[in-house]
Amino acid sequence: MLLILTKILLEIVRPEFINGGSCHPRSRLESPLALPFTMALLRQTWDNSAFYTNSDDPRIATTIEALKGAIAALAEICAPFSDRIATAETLPKDQFNGLIAEVRAIHRQRTDISKKLGNLRTFIASILSVDSQDARASACKPTLQQLGAEVSQATTALDVFLTRASDDFIQALIADPDLAELSFSIQHSRKLKDQLLTVAEEQLVTGLSVNGLHSWGNLYTELAGTLKCTVEGNEVGLAKAFNLLSSPRREIRSEAWHGVKAAWEGRAETVAVILNAINGWRLEETKQRGRQRTLHYLDKSCHQSRIDRATLDALMATTYQGREIGQRALTAMGKVLGITPMAPWDLFAPPPTAHDAPVFTFEEAIELVAKAFRQLTPAMGDFAVMMAEKGWIDAKPTPNRATGAYCTGFSEPREPRIFMTFEGSMNNVLTLAHELGHAWHNWVMRDLPRYQTYYSMTLAETASIFAETLVRDALLEQASTPEQKLAIAWEDGAAAVTFLLNIPARFTFEQKLVEARQ
Ligand SMILES: [Zn+2]
Numbered sequence: 415m416l417l418i419l420t421k422i423l424l425e426i427v428r429p430e431f432i433n434g435g436s437c438h439p440r441s442r443l444e445s446p447l448a449l450p451f452t453m454a455l456l457r458q459t460w461d462n463s464a465f466y467t468n469s470d471d472p473r474i475a476t477t478i479e480a481l482k483g484a485i486a487a488l489a490e491i492c493a494p495f496s497d498r499i500a501t502a503e504t505l506p507k508d509q510f511n512g513l514i515a516e517v518r519a520i521h522r523q524r525t526d527i528s529k530k531l532g533n534l535r536t537f538i539a540s541i542l543s544v545d546s547q548d549a550r551a552s553a554c555k556p557t558l559q560q561l562g563a564e565v566s567q568a569t570t571a572l573d574v575f576l577t578r579a580s581d582d583f584i585q586a587l588i589a590d591p592d593l594a595e596l597s598f599s600i601q602h603s604r605k606l607k608d609q610l611l612t613v614a615e616e617q618l619v620t621g622l623s624v625n626g627l628h629s630w631g632n633l634y635t636e637l638a639g640t641l642k643c644t645v646e647g648n649e650v651g652l653a654k655a656f657n658l659l660s661s662p663r664r665e666i667r668s669e670a671w672h673g674v675k676a677a678w679e680g681r682a683e684t685v686a687v688i689l690n691a692i693n694g695w696r697l698e699e700t701k702q703r704g705r706q707r708t709l710h711y712l713d714k715s716c717h718q719s720r721i722d723r724a725t726l727d728a729l730m731a732t733t734y735q736g737r738e739i740g741q742r743a744l745t746a747m748g749k750v751l752g753i754t755p756m757a758p759w760d761l762f763a764p765p766p767t768a769h770d771a772p773v774f775t776f777e778e779a780i781e782l783v784a785k786a787f788r789q790l791t792p793a794m795g796d797f798a799v800m801m802a803e804k805g806w807i808d809a810k811p812t813p814n815r816a817t818g819a820y821c822t823g824f825s826e827p828r829e830p831r832i833f834m835t836f837e838g839s840m841n842n843v844l845t846l847a848h849e850l851g852h853a854w855h856n857w858v859m860r861d862l863p864r865y866q867t868y869y870s871m872t873l874a875e876t877a878s879i880f881a882e883t884l885v886r887d888a889l890l891e892q893a894s895t896p897e898q899k900l901a902i903a904w905e906d907g908a909a910a911v912t913f914l915l916n917i918p919a920r921f922t923f924e925q926k927l928v929e930a931r932q
Contacts, residue, residue: 420466458561458776460831461805465537465824481527481561488523489568491516496571496613497565502578502735510586518592521574523583524565524865532825543816544808545811546639555632556624563624569697570616577603577610595863606717609703610643619699627695630688637681639814643673652677653817653832653835660762660841664753671759694932711928720870733918743907750900761911764839767897773838776802778810783847787854787890797857798850800833806853809836809846820846821852821878827859840901851881 466474494516498505499543505513535558576584577600584604588597611619642649644665645658652672658670679686700709716723748756751766774782778804788795801807806829819834829855836842855877859867886902893899 419762431867456780456799456802457779457805458802458810458836459805460540460808460833462540462831464536464823465533469538469548469554474534474537474554478557478561478817480694481531481534482531485564485568486560488527488565489533490521490571491520491523492569495575498514499571499578500612502583503580505580505583507582508771510583511568513583514587514590514593515574515836517576517587518590520569521593521596524569525741527565528864529826531558531565534558535562536822537822537829540808540831540833542639542821545814546636552636556629559632560626563620563628566620567617570620571613571789573603574610574613574616576600577607582861590680595865596623599865600869602717608706609709611702614845623695627692628780630691634685634688637684639816640675641681642674643670643677645669645673653813653815655660656817657835657837659759660764660839662764662766664760664763667759667763668705668757684771689927690931693928696928697932713932718870719872721872730921732920736914737918740910743910744915747904747907747911761916762908764841765897766901767900774840774843775838776836779836779843779846780836783850783885786847786885787850788886789888797854801830801850801853806830807832807834807846807849809834813836819849820847821856823853823856825864828856830856841905843889844905846884848878848882851878854881856908 419855425531427453468570498513538554538558542555546552576587579587587593588600612883630713639650641652643652643655644650646669647654650658652674655656655670655674655677659667659674661670663668666836671825696711696714700714703714710723712723712726716726719726744756744761747763747765748754748760751760751763753760753763764857780798784795784798787798800824815835816833819832821830823830832849832853834842834845834849836846852874854872856867890899890902893902
């Protein structure tokens, strides 16, 4: 959870930068970075109509009803495993084949449910990202969370059984060609053997978390989507205000920063209650699961992120040692801007040459990213173009838009989707490259068995930051003037500030918060 929250914060500290926005007309300059353009029609709004038409598509209700039936059937075929848990460690060999056949049927059913539920979830989330005020999609969200929890509840007995079962049985199970794809996930879950609660308790935790833990997360997201602040006399949502933090005009950055702060301060009590409840839940669960071995509140996050505590500690310690690089970058950026000391609202300030910097159209951005990707492998470049041709990217500004950028995907057929707000800055281009890196990672795995494609955040960012670096290097290579070079160096400096100062500070804050709550 701690890492998940840090991820959410990461999205917040990496807003889409704009050089102006609606209040400042952009100067569209010819630049050596502008590329010849001979592509099919590129789309800047996603087209998900192959799945559902919109939030009032009657097929959504039909799918939900079908899922309810399928989940009830799944619960029924999983139920017998409840009584087998007590003897899981000493199963006689002659029962192996019969049990493996049962698991095979469950696996098929669960995969089918997860594809259908995954598609609907992605569709609803895609609507809410573009318009957080879509009432029908909002109403659908808790239903989908409920269904997700019911799937977990249905299979809890089997999952506990597989965690407890003897090594001999697990070896036989993963030797089955239809179940081999479960190998990693089963082995990974078995590391939590000594943290299991009883089946009834596990089901209770999953069930209660729908209206407990997850409701707090929903409340936070809804709140963030509706909060407004005033900048230059205009009422704007938080996504727009975050973008204004990278305005070239300091007074606008300051107004946006204070506006965001005031908007949250107006809800301070609510947010405190949310954080208190989420952390209380985390600590209580840690306590309950630590009956055999005392657990640390970071253990669960590390397991979910598939890293050891030692890895996390080494990472944070190295970041702390390297903080001086971030401080130097910040000081240097302040010097260029003529601002000493830099204030919190200057963290995303563009370089002073920003008004001369190239402003990209979406088409140019795609072509530029594709060209950089092609230097690594042509298929990766073609993929970037295909994403925009097929309408798999949504980047056009809309009024009640979510903040941040992300990559997601449909489950069947496996198709990636990108969400971001593109307004033409170099930072927008890098964000696009970053998300396309995630999307490419997903795309190259599309033929792998589903269970082998689940990866953690700790791995995910390797693909995206690699893709971003390809584009950054290409931009630097093409830069011919000191101003253009400065604009790219600026992005490196900003990244040093984000990764070596900003995110670690948020991590430490959250750690202290959990400890204080304890
Ligand atoms: Zn990422």
